[in-house]
Amino acid sequence: MGEFPFKGRLAVLATMHRKEQAIAPVLEEMLGLRVEVARGLDTDRFGTFTREVPRPGTQLATVRLKAQAALAAVPEADFGLASEGSFGPHPWLPWVAGGRELIVLMDRDGGFELVGADLTAETNWGSRLVNSVADAVAFTQDIGFPSHAVVVIGVHKGEPDVSKGVYKGLMTTEDLEAAVRIVLEQHGAAHVESDMRAHVNPTRLQAIERATRDLVRLALSGCPHCGRPGFDVVERREGLPCGACGLPTRRVRLEIVGCVGCGFRQERFPATGQTPASPGECDACNP
Ligand SMILES: [Zn+2]
Ligand SMILES: [Zn+2]
Known part of the structure; x- marks a missing residue:
C-alpha cells in the first residue's frame, strides 16, 4: 500500500x-x-x-x-x-x-x-404541496413510504417554511396523517417530501x-511511481473522431491519470475505447 x-x-x-x-x-x-x-x-x-x-x-x-x-x-x-x-x-x-x-x-x-x-x-427524492390528507397519502406512495420516511413541513405563500412546523421521520400512516392534519389546519396546505436522512x-x-x-x-489504485493511493483521472481530453467524417467530436478521446503526491501522469484511452463517435454526436454531421 x-x-x-x-x-x-x-x-x-x-x-x-x-x-x-x-x-x-x-x-x-x-x-x-x-x-x-x-x-x-x-x-x-x-x-x-x-x-x-x-x-x-x-x-x-x-x-x-x-x-x-x-x-x-x-x-x-x-x-x-x-x-x-x-x-x-x-x-x-x-x-x-x-x-x-x-x-x-x-x-x-x-x-x-x-x-x-x-x-x-x-x-426517492421528491416533494409536493398538498391540500388534503388523501393527496398526501397518495403522494407518499411515489416516494417509497413507508419503507422510507417522509417529512411534513408547514407552508407560507405556497413555499415550505420550517418555521411553520416540521415533522420528520414519519414512517406510519397514522403519524403521517396526524402531521398533515395539523399543518393543513394551520396553513391550509402542507409540503410533503422524502426524508433523505440515511437511517x-x-x-x-x-x-x-x-x-x-x-x-x-x-x-486500492496506487501510483505506479510512488505507490500513493488515489491514482485516478485528473483530466479528460475531448476530440474522439466522428465515424462518418473523421472530425473531432466532444466525446472523450484520452484520459490523463495522475498522482497528487508525486505529480506522475499517464495517458490512457477511456473505458469506452477508441471506437469512433457516432455521426449523431458530431457537430459537423449533426449540427
Ligand atoms: Zn461527423
Ligand atoms: Zn505518485
Missing part, C-alpha cells in the same frame, strides 16, 4: 444517522480500516435537508468540514470520514430526480485525502455504500 497503509488504522466517521451501516463493513473488509462513529458530534450544524440549517459551503467543502470535525472529536483517530448527499434534478436527465453522494477519507494533517462518489438516478432512507444508504466502494477503488 506504499506510504499509506490502512490496515488496522482508525477512521472516525461523522454521522448521527447510522451511516456506519453502509460504510463500516465495506472499509473494514476491503481496506482493513477500523471504523468508529464520532459519538456526540452534531452533524446537523453542517446543514439539514429540511432547510433549518443551510449547508456552510459546497457539497465537497461541507463533507470535508464534517470529516475534520470527526477528527477533532476523536484525538486518537488516524483518519476522518464523512459523507454528504445532494439531491435534485439529475444533471444529465433533467426530467428525473438524481442524487450525488460524496464520501471523504482524510488524514489529520490534511496532506492525504480520497473522495469517493456516486451519481445516480436511483433516489430512514434505505435507498440513500445504498448510494452511500456505492460511494464507499468508489472510495475503496481509489484507495
Whole structure:
C-alpha cells in the first residue's frame, strides 16, 4: 500500500444517522480500516435537508468540514470520514430526480485525502404541496413510504417554511396523517417530501455504500511511481473522431491519470475505447 497503509488504522466517521451501516463493513473488509462513529458530534450544524440549517459551503467543502470535525472529536483517530448527499434534478436527465453522494477519507494533517462518489438516478427524492390528507397519502406512495420516511413541513405563500412546523421521520400512516392534519389546519396546505436522512432512507444508504466502494477503488489504485493511493483521472481530453467524417467530436478521446503526491501522469484511452463517435454526436454531421 506504499506510504499509506490502512490496515488496522482508525477512521472516525461523522454521522448521527447510522451511516456506519453502509460504510463500516465495506472499509473494514476491503481496506482493513477500523471504523468508529464520532459519538456526540452534531452533524446537523453542517446543514439539514429540511432547510433549518443551510449547508456552510459546497457539497465537497461541507463533507470535508464534517470529516475534520470527526477528527477533532476523536484525538486518537488516524483518519476522518464523512459523507454528504445532494439531491435534485439529475444533471444529465433533467426530467428525473438524481442524487450525488460524496464520501471523504482524510488524514489529520490534511496532506492525504480520497473522495469517493456516486451519481445516480436511483433516489426517492421528491416533494409536493398538498391540500388534503388523501393527496398526501397518495403522494407518499411515489416516494417509497413507508419503507422510507417522509417529512411534513408547514407552508407560507405556497413555499415550505420550517418555521411553520416540521415533522420528520414519519414512517406510519397514522403519524403521517396526524402531521398533515395539523399543518393543513394551520396553513391550509402542507409540503410533503422524502426524508433523505440515511437511517430512514434505505435507498440513500445504498448510494452511500456505492460511494464507499468508489472510495475503496481509489484507495486500492496506487501510483505506479510512488505507490500513493488515489491514482485516478485528473483530466479528460475531448476530440474522439466522428465515424462518418473523421472530425473531432466532444466525446472523450484520452484520459490523463495522475498522482497528487508525486505529480506522475499517464495517458490512457477511456473505458469506452477508441471506437469512433457516432455521426449523431458530431457537430459537423449533426449540427
Ligand atoms: Zn461527423
Ligand atoms: Zn505518485
